[in-house]
Amino acid sequence: MNKEEALFKYLIRLGDNALILGQRLGEWCGHAHQLESDIALTNVALDNVGQARMLLTKAGEIEGKERTEDDLAFHRNEFEFRNNLLLEQPNGDFGQTIMRQFLFDVFQFHFLNELKKSKNDFLQSFAVKSLKEVSYHRGLSSDWVIRLGDGTDKSHNKMQNALDALWEYTGELFEMNEVDELLIKEDMVPDLSELKPKWEEEVKAILNEATLTIPDTKGYMATGSRDGHHTEHLGYILAEMQYLPRMMPDAKW
Amino acid sequence: MTDQTENQDGQGLLWEVFVQSKPGIPHKHAGSVHAHDAEMALKAARDVYTRRREGTSIWVVPSNMISATTEADAESFFDPADDKAYRHPTFYTIPDGVKYL
Numbered sequence: 561m562n563k564e565e566a567l568f569k570y571l572i573r574l575g576d577n578a579l580i581l582g583q584r585l586g587e588w589c590g591h592a593h594q595l596e597s598d599i600a601l602t603n604v605a606l607d608n609v610g611q612a613r614m615l616l617t618k619a620g621e622i623e624g625k626e627r628t629e630d631d632l633a634f635h636r637n638e639f640e641f642r643n644n645l646l647l648e649q650p651n652g653d654f655g656q657t658i659m660r661q662f663l664f665d666v667f668q669f670h671f672l673n674e675l676k677k678s679k680n681d682f683l684q685s686f687a688v689k690s691l692k693e694v695s696y697h698r699g700l701s702s703d704w705v706i707r708l709g710d711g712t713d714k715s716h717n718k719m720q721n722a723l724d725a726l727w728e729y730t731g732e733l734f735e736m737n738e739v740d741e742l743l744i745k746e747d748m749v750p751d752l753s754e755l756k757p758k759w760e761e762e763v764k765a766i767l768n769e770a771t772l773t774i775p776d777t778k779g780y781m782a783t784g785s786r787d788g789h790h791t792e793h794l795g796y797i798l799a800e801m802q803y804l805p806r807m808m809p810d811a812k813w
Numbered sequence: 814m815t816d817q818t819e820n821q822d823g824q825g826l827l828w829e830v831f832v833q834s835k836p837g838i839p840h841k842h843a844g845s846v847h848a849h850d851a852e853m854a855l856k857a858a859r860d861v862y863t864r865r866r867e868g869t870s871i872w873v874v875p876s877n878m879i880s881a882t883t884e885a886d887a888e889s890f891f892d893p894a895d896d897k898a899y900r901h902p903t904f905y906t907i908p909d910g911v912k913y914l
Binding site for chain 2: 593594595596599600603699700703707
């Protein structure tokens with residue numbers, strides 16, 4: 561694998577995270593418990609779709625096979641997607657959506673803070689732009705986690721159930737492979753193992769304030785997305801997201 | 814905050830939102846949001862009323878803290894100003910540098 565191939569794979573990884581999370585959050589449009597939350601969630605969704613567009617467009621350029629952002633978003637199959645398993649997990653109730661968002665936002669915040677130092681111009685400017693968005697997402701989701709976790713018995717239980725369901729998907733955020741190895745050597749991307757203590761510290765502090773308990777998974781963590789192995793949920797997301805462009809490949813707005 | 818965290822529909826208090834579109838000019842009423850406290854109200858207001866770069870600053874105020882005139886007050890409050898044209902400072906020229914008067 562050369563540098564360009566590694567960069568392409570890295571951009572796909574970041575782009576798929578943004579795309580799948582954006583699609584998931586978009587499912588809330590018109591369904592949240594109040595107008596204010598509906599707009600907040602879809603704002604976050606749109607930020608993610610915007611990031612996905614930048615990343616997948618750039619990935620297509622780097623690849624050099626004339627694939628556009630749409631080709632990459634709508635004409636790849638499950639096993640070609642590299643988004644983290646956490647992000648394809650179902651929305652569940654509002655609490656579960658918020659918990660998923662919180663666990664990812666804290667990761668993304670620390671990740672982008674490191675990515676700002678990238679020697680690659682695109683990654684560097686992408687990090688600067690996205691960090692502003694993600695800082696807001698992180699404030700929003702942390703706030704809700706504390707509010708609901710340390711809220712009523714009912715809201716506390718819902719948040720604890722969400723944490724129990726999602727915790728096993730967090731280990732995978734920090735997995736690295738030969739793509740990371742090659743790009744770390746070029747000072748283009750951060751070493752994810754160095755992010756983990758920062759993530760853990762912040763997540764634990766907020767969960768503690770929210771009176772929530774991290775479940776004991778006895779060391780088990782789900783894995784697979786770096787190699788394109790996904791949970792059963794991704795196929796359904798793609799079926800809905802890709803249906804129209806696949807039925808009518810030349811459809812234009 | 815005080816105990817004013819809930820109203821009957823379970824969506825939280827109603828807050829009036831005031832948005833300043835540029836530094837130096839007054840905050841203008843934009844609408845209202847539901848929220849359980851001020852911090853949440855500011856976030857909701859940001860998402861609902863400043864999505865298209867409308868704002869540089871936001872104020873939120875609990876709607877029940879606003880006192881308003883009633884229609885019955887209108888005659889005594891406002892009509893006396895009708896015939897006092899001399900209260901309009903139309904006899905001054907405004908310096909070029911003043912933008913938002």
